């Protein structure tokens with residue numbers, strides 16, 4: 287993941303820093319004694335975490351917003367005729383103080399937070415949203431950008447500058463800057479209604495999910511769960527002041543407990559709770575909300591000059607059009623559903639062998655597939671973990687692969703201040719010894735850390751600003767007792783490679799303009815470098831180098847390695863089918879035109895799945911329309927396909943490496959030069975095709991998911 291946790295911080299990335307002294311201090315509390323007041327004097331301008339106190343963030347953020355508005359207004363009011371230099375380049379140099387404060391603030395609120403920091407975050411979030419509106423809806427500023435954009439063909443700009451002009455202009459237009467005043471008023475009205483309905487959806491879904499919990503008075507209904515799981519169910523009932531046992535619902539259609547619950551009636555009841563949670567005709571029913579939301583989004587797209595919401599959203603993505611995303615997904619369907627059907631047959635065989643006497647239903651899938659998994663792939667975590675000691679995986683696996691590919695080297699630095707003692711800092715150098723970046727890793731789980739894993743930047747790279755990257759990885763790996771080794775699972779190993787792939791994208795950034803640098807790319811591209819880097823975890827020369835027993839140093843037995851490899855293909859037909867079905871639903875809802883009537887969600891959903899050949903009785907979509915939080919409550923509308931799109935890219939890219947000799951410096955350097963260092967400085971589709979020698983193909987992804995062989 288890439289700082290998805292911080293929609294808040296992502297906003298701040300729109301404009302990056304410049305080296306200047308603050309011109310305004312809106313808050314009396316903000317002055318030279320604040321550690322954000324001036325650029326850091328530490329190596330790589332690393333944040334002085336030893337000097338930053340919790341109370342320093344808010345005054346710095348507020349002063350940073352005030353300063354940026356003054357800087358931006360000065361550009362808008364410049365009496366000189368608009369030029370690329372005095373408008374676009376000038377904008378790239380604004381907001382330095384805000385960026386400095388927000389980068390450090392994002393790091394601590396995500397990974398080491400406390401009530402004061404949370405309070406500041408809640409208070410500043412709406413102010414930051416308004417701040418960026420004030421910039422992107424500033425008519426004088428937009429007029430200057432538009433004037434430069436109009437002359438773009440006569441300006442003889444270099445490629446990156448031209449890209450900056452196009453991306454900036456496009457961002458203003460997408461925000462509605464080019465609309466008439468009457469249309470701006472209409473846009474504001476639509477935005478407000480959409481935002482209100484989206485919040486209403488989230489509230490209903492939260493209530494519906496809570497109300498949808500499965501309750502049992504008798505323990506026998508929960509047969510198959512472990513003692514700990516049953517105790518947790520009793521605890522959940524108690525906290526709701528109910529007798530008996532409660533199993534709360536998870537977001538997805540399938541519920542994890544269905545893999546262990548042996549009473550079929552319980553499984554069916556839980557599945558029904560999940561599937562119909564938001565469709566009971568009560569106050570938590572979301573169906574009217576989502577059909578109205580789809581209609582309003584289509585109307586907004588029309589106002590902004592697009593045929594539908596998806597076209598508006600995808601214009602600045604790698605896929606560019608909903609048609610391209612749909613074509614890609616259509617290509618996945620036959621292989622995914624055929625594999626899912628074979629998996630379903632295997633499961634039916636198990637049911638029949640046990641004289642079950644029934645036909646497989648969605649609520650049976652995980653229970654019986656778990657039995658298939660045990661027979662076919664059983665992988666004992668306890669057997670595997672001694673071969674994956676955290677520091678060994680990091681230095682002899684993650685770093686080693688990067689050294690083989692890109693020639694970079696790592697040296698631990700104990701003198702750089704950190705926000706928590708668990709963090710390690712490495713200085714990263716190029717093959718010629720020149721400094722490249724600082725890399726922080728913060729791997730251990732803490733109660734005051736958000737869940738999951740992510741990468742973010744403390745300092746962004748820019749030649750214009752003279753900055754080198756400072757990036758960090760965060761994860762939630764179990765912290766061992768003092769003196770014990772940190773032994774992790776293969777999933778955790780993969781997470782480390784994944785996040786380090788994002789880190790490489792940030793560290794190799796070699797661009798002029800900060801807003802085009804590093805990971806500041808489209809949502810359907812940004813997971814490509816990270817997912818691509820995961821492939822090296824199982825690459826024999828890398829795997830053999832790090833997968834050694836922590837006590838004896840012996841390599842992992844071949845039989846165990848084979849099991850890890852084989853397990854990668856398990857249940858992939860089901861997993862891919864449920865994902866594609868959800869992504870197709872998302873795209874079908876968001877390609878409705880403004881003139882389409884209000885849809886009835888159930889009929890619409892059935893028709894959409896039928897049309898895309900995804901209406902399978904045993905494989906329901908990962909999210910049903912009425913509880914699809916990503917697209918109605920989150921920022922993923924018309925964007926759920928992006929996960930799959932990035933997977934196509936990473937498998938296709940890895941295929942290129944396999945075809946060209948694998949893990950070599952020549953291959954790594956070429957990839958770094960043509961892709962990883964380029965940020966968003968070129969059209970992403972063109973950048974990829976130039977490196978790959980052709981457009982991306984979906985075939986390697988099908989192969990990697992095990993959808994191209996006859997058996998499992």
Ligand SMILES: [Zn+2]
Pocket residue numbers: 287288784788813816
């Ligand atoms: Zn990621």
